[in-house]
Amino acid sequence: GAGVSQTPSNKVTEKGKYVELRCDPISGHTALYWYRQSLGQGPEFLIYFQGTGAADDSGLPNDRFFAVRPEGSVSTLKIQRTERGDSAVYLCASSPGQGSYNEQFFGPGTRLTVL
Amino acid sequence: AQSVAQPEDQVNVAEGNPLTVKCTYSVSGNPYLFWYVQYPNRGLQFLLKYITGDNLVKGSYGFEAEFNKSQTSFHLKKPSALVSDSALYFCAVRPRNSGNTPLVFGKGTRLSVIA
Numbered sequence: 251g252a253g254v255s256q257t258p259s260n261k262v263t264e265k266g267k268y269v270e271l272r273c274d275p276i277s278g279h280t281a282l283y284w285y286r287q288s289l290g291q292g293p294e295f296l297i298y299f300q301g302t303g304a305a306d307d308s309g310l311p312n313d314r315f316f317a318v319r320p321e322g323s324v325s326t327l328k329i330q331r332t333e334r335g336d337s338a339v340y341l342c343a344s345s346p347g348q349g350s351y352n353e354q355f356f357g358p359g360t361r362l363t364v365l
Numbered sequence: 366a367q368s369v370a371q372p373e374d375q376v377n378v379a380e381g382n383p384l385t386v387k388c389t390y391s392v393s394g395n396p397y398l399f400w401y402v403q404y405p406n407r408g409l410q411f412l413l414k415y416i417t418g419d420n421l422v423k424g425s426y427g428f429e430a431e432f433n434k435s436q437t438s439f440h441l442k443k444p445s446a447l448v449s450d451s452a453l454y455f456c457a458v459r460p461r462n463s464g465n466t467p468l469v470f471g472k473g474t475r476l477s478v479i480a
């Protein structure tokens with residue numbers, strides 16, 4: 251079956267611009283996560299959704315970052331006034347149900363480069 | 366606070382030899398533990414997880430991991446390494462009964478299997 255998909259795969263933008271990154275989770279998965287992975291580091295949590303609502307957004311670095319999941323499926327991560335330090339790979343993951351034993355299924359990521 | 370330590374940035378092993386990638390964790394209570402693998406330009410792929418029961422967990426591609434509660438470790442192992450196992454490996458943790466909270470990842474260990 252189809253896995254988690256993310257678009258675009260690569261995004262190059264200029265400092266100060268606005269970007270949107272899209273995540274399409276596995277059908278039926280209620281939980282959706284955004285992580286950011288910098289070079290040489292493990293994924294760092296940004297925000298996660300249970301259904302349509304953001305259950306925990308404590309990982310968002312500042313108010314330039316925002317994410318939505320209006321229909322409980324596709325999610326969009328939005329970054330305003332991008333900075334060079336935002337350059338990273340943004341990973342999306344989804345998982346079924348409520349059990350904390352469930353593994354997460356990751357998409358291929360969006361590589362964001364801010365010039 | 367939860368944390369995961371992967372003490373080795375890089376592990377080199379000859380093809381056919383056994384391999385070990387180390388992971389220790391710090392979490393309140395008993396954890397769920399996960400291993401993921403990341404190939405170049407690909408998302409993270411789930412390898413295996415420890416939930417309960419037998420401390421030796423078997424996963425994909427011949428990998429296994431041993432949960433050691435007293436040493437708070439969850440080392441990844443494989444009896445005979447393949448060149449195709451060369452990749453980046455991440456250990457992750459989540460407390461039990463925490464619902465769908467995000468995973469906390471280690472920094473990753475790059476495994477290089479030499480023919």
